[in-house]
Amino acid sequence: MHWVKQIYNWLELRLQLEAPVKDAALHPVPRNTASWWYVFGSAAFTLLLLQIVTGILLAIVYVASARDAWNSLNMLNHELPLGWFLRAMHGWGSNFMVAVVLIHMAQVFLFGAYKFPRELTWILGVFLLLMTLGMAFTGQVLRFDQDAYWGLGIGVSIAGRVPFIGGPLVHLVMGGPIIAGATLTRFFAIHVFVIPGAMLVFVALHVWMVLKLGINEWPMPGRPVRRSTYIADYHKLAHEDGFPFIPAAFWKDLIFSAAVLAAVAVCAAVFGPYGPTGQPDPTIIQTSPKPDFFFLWMFAILSYLPPSLETPFILTVPILGIAVLLALPFYAGEGEKSWHRRPVAVLVLVTVAVAWGVFTHLATFTPWSPVMNAWSGDPTPPKFVHNASPLERQGAIVFQAKQCRNCHMLGGLGGQRGPALDDVATRLTEDQLIRQVLQGGGNMPAYGKNLSPPQVTALVRFLDTLRPPHQPQATDASRAAAQLTPPTTGAAKP
Amino acid sequence: MTQIPDQTPTQPIAPGEHQNNDDPRIVSRRWMLLKLGVLLNASVAVAVAIPVVRYLLAPARRRGAYNAWVSLGSVDQFPAGETRLATYKNPFNQSWDGDTAQTACWVRRIDTTTFQVFAINCAHLGCPVRWFPQSALFMCPCHGGVYYSDGSRASGPPERGLFEYSYKVVENQLQISAGETPTLATPASNSLPVLNNKRGCGSCTG
Numbered sequence: 001m002h003w004v005k006q007i008y009n010w011l012e013l014r015l016q017l018e019a020p021v022k023d024a025a026l027h028p029v030p031r032n033t034a035s036w037w038y039v040f041g042s043a044a045f046t047l048l049l050l051q052i053v054t055g056i057l058l059a060i061v062y063v064a065s066a067r068d069a070w071n072s073l074n075m076l077n078h079e080l081p082l083g084w085f086l087r088a089m090h091g092w093g094s095n096f097m098v099a100v101v102l103i104h105m106a107q108v109f110l111f112g113a114y115k116f117p118r119e120l121t122w123i124l125g126v127f128l129l130l131m132t133l134g135m136a137f138t139g140q141v142l143r144f145d146q147d148a149y150w151g152l153g154i155g156v157s158i159a160g161r162v163p164f165i166g167g168p169l170v171h172l173v174m175g176g177p178i179i180a181g182a183t184l185t186r187f188f189a190i191h192v193f194v195i196p197g198a199m200l201v202f203v204a205l206h207v208w209m210v211l212k213l214g215i216n217e218w219p220m221p222g223r224p225v226r227r228s229t230y231i232a233d234y235h236k237l238a239h240e241d242g243f244p245f246i247p248a249a250f251w252k253d254l255i256f257s258a259a260v261l262a263a264v265a266v267c268a269a270v271f272g273p274y275g276p277t278g279q280p281d282p283t284i285i286q287t288s289p290k291p292d293f294f295f296l297w298m299f300a301i302l303s304y305l306p307p308s309l310e311t312p313f314i315l316t317v318p319i320l321g322i323a324v325l326l327a328l329p330f331y332a333g334e335g336e337k338s339w340h341r342r343p344v345a346v347l348v349l350v351t352v353a354v355a356w357g358v359f360t361h362l363a364t365f366t367p368w369s370p371v372m373n374a375w376s377g378d379p380t381p382p383k384f385v386h387n388a389s390p391l392e393r394q395g396a397i398v399f400q401a402k403q404c405r406n407c408h409m410l411g412g413l414g415g416q417r418g419p420a421l422d423d424v425a426t427r428l429t430e431d432q433l434i435r436q437v438l439q440g441g442g443n444m445p446a447y448g449k450n451l452s453p454p455q456v457t458a459l460v461r462f463l464d465t466l467r468p469p470h471q472p473q474a475t476d477a478s479r480a481a482a483q484l485t486p487p488t489t490g491a492a493k494p
Numbered sequence: 495m496t497q498i499p500d501q502t503p504t505q506p507i508a509p510g511e512h513q514n515n516d517d518p519r520i521v522s523r524r525w526m527l528l529k530l531g532v533l534l535n536a537s538v539a540v541a542v543a544i545p546v547v548r549y550l551l552a553p554a555r556r557r558g559a560y561n562a563w564v565s566l567g568s569v570d571q572f573p574a575g576e577t578r579l580a581t582y583k584n585p586f587n588q589s590w591d592g593d594t595a596q597t598a599c600w601v602r603r604i605d606t607t608t609f610q611v612f613a614i615n616c617a618h619l620g621c622p623v624r625w626f627p628q629s630a631l632f633m634c635p636c637h638g639g640v641y642y643s644d645g646s647r648a649s650g651p652p653e654r655g656l657f658e659y660s661y662k663v664v665e666n667q668l669q670i671s672a673g674e675t676p677t678l679a680t681p682a683s684n685s686l687p688v689l690n691n692k693r694g695c696g697s698c699t700g
Binding site: 149157158168170174178183286305311402403404440 | 550551553554555556557560579581584586587588589590591592593594595596597598614615618619620621622623624626628629630631633634635636637638640642648649650651652653673674675677678679680
């Protein structure tokens with residue numbers, strides 16, 4: 001193998017990479033950082049490489065034109081051999097990348113890795129998270145289908161809420177007056193050139209700082225970070241109780257990255273590519289657009305905000321959130337790293353994770369949305385009209401025909417926008433039902449104009465039968481009192 | 495294979511150069527030339543950046559600049575007392591827009607001469623609202639916005655009624671002033687929002 005050595009020497013003489021690579025590979029790291037907890041950063045990097053490779057392979061075929069994008073995606077899915085698999089790898093790679101980046105962030109937060117001297121590493125990491133989410137959103141746009149089209153509509157509607165410059169901003173996002181060809185080409189440029197370019201620069205700096213400042217040591221309670229002593233302490237730890245990064249710590253990174261790549265491939269092969277769903281034709285309005293998994297929590301929050309809070313919330317909370325993340329290393333740059341001594345940090349992380357999980361879960365079945373076809377698709381269960389009088393049955397028909405089912409569940413089927421009505425008669429009296437139907441309120445439209453008096457009577461009679469057996473009917477206490485004691489003239493109080 | 499000597503050859507120093515490097519006048523002149531180079535690059539960068547910014551801002555136009563009168567077809571296809579879906583091709587379009595150049599809207603014909611034309615986009619976050627004639631409501635599939643038949647807000651997260659296009663009837667054709675995706679910053683036409691069950695566009699009959 002003499003010639004291999006010769007070629008190596010020829011290259012090395014010109015590149016002179018041996019010394020810096022050796023430095024990076026063999027730099028001492030504290031012994032306890034060779035942990036399975038420290039593998040997420042390298043896995044995120046591996047996934048970034050996967051996304052670049054699969055992205056380039058898709059770009060060979062994909063047509064970034066509003067007229068043809070959807071067709072080219074279907075061609076990839078159905079005609080080009082294994083085109084579906086490449087699309088699936090890119091889509092699942094995106095999901096895994098967002099997940100791994102979030103886990104990586106949670107881990108370095110929990111391990112206090114953002115403290116001195118790694119503040120800038122954290123800040124670049126925050127921007128890398130934002131860019132990862134930006135890639136996920138713009139990628140969803142390039143999958144130019146119904147969801148992408150109406151998802152963009154949500155994006156421009158949010159831009160339209162910005163005060164003063166909202167109008168021009170909407171035009172700039174869309175590249176014109178409507179979501180069309182110019183919108184797709186600019187999102188293509190952002191997804192393929194702008195964000196990936198910035199990401200590579202940020203990743204390079206991020207990794208550079210990890211090499212130069214050393215991997216964050218395993219946090220120990222009672223070993224707080226002090227600016228005056230930390231660097232010397234870390235140096236001592238790495239050199240006296242450490243070993244070279246390669247192979248001692250790196251083998252775990254390698255194995256985890258391989259496992260993640262294999263998991264992406266398995267998901268891609270088993271679950272297949274994402275969409276495209278229906279064609280992006282704005283005149284097809286029978287659609288229930290939904291964002292991709294990692295934006296579901298936002299979808300939920302946007303539904304639950306009261307109208308008056310919405311614009312201030314959308315425009316300030318994301319900026320405040322990012323500001324808090326960026327300010328964190330300056331606010332808490334010193335002190336304890338161990339989660340045993342940082343109860344507030346642990347509590348914040350758990351709260352954010354639980355809130356995120358709850359909102360994401362809610363958005364998977366969207367209880368705030370009317371079920372558009374419940375009125376025609378989910379008949380009134382027979383048990384509710386069993387033994388019912390003709391008038392009550394007529395009421396059940398009104399209940400279906402006037403789309404009440406779209407928002408109100410009956411027998412477990414129907415919308416969840418309003419309360420389920422299986423036991424409404426135990427909660428509302430006949431008078432209260434009439435008032436609610438006619439005037440609406442509490443987030444229910446008023447039906448006074450759309451129902452004739454006989455329809456109201458029938459509907460309320462039907463609703464008044466809706467209660468489980470053995471549960472008492474709601475009663476008007478004042479009426480009962482009025483019936484017991486006939487009205488007397490004058491003041492009867494003692 | 496070219497052989498390059500392992501040792502970096504020492505640069506031959508021209509006589510007198512060593513002395514020149516130390517001369518403060520020459521050093522400051524070099525720094526002055528460097529600053530000149532930086533200044534030159536900065537001014538060229540600004541000169542290049544101005545057209546780039548103009549290019550990037552090109553799509554932004556003032557309110558209503560994209561609007562034009564578009565025909566929705568004969569008024570006879572809209573029976574009085576009913577609300578029907580209509581579609582039109584956006585007046586500003588490119589050949590590569592494909593289907594996305596098409597836009598849908600809801601046309602409510604109140605009587606022979608009075609119409610209301612609503613944007614398809616929910617005033618909340620732009621999803622397509624659907625009309626339910628039985629309950630006379632527009633419902634939005636995304637976040638549950640609901641509107642009455644006259645476009646006013648009934649319930650849910652929207653903070654206003656549906657966006658409404660100005661319209662006119664010319665030679666039995668129903669025309670609307672449209673051209674841009676309606677948002678809170680770019681409402682469909684320069685009309686007042688529909689509020690409190692009052693029709694917002696009573697004066698725009700052509």
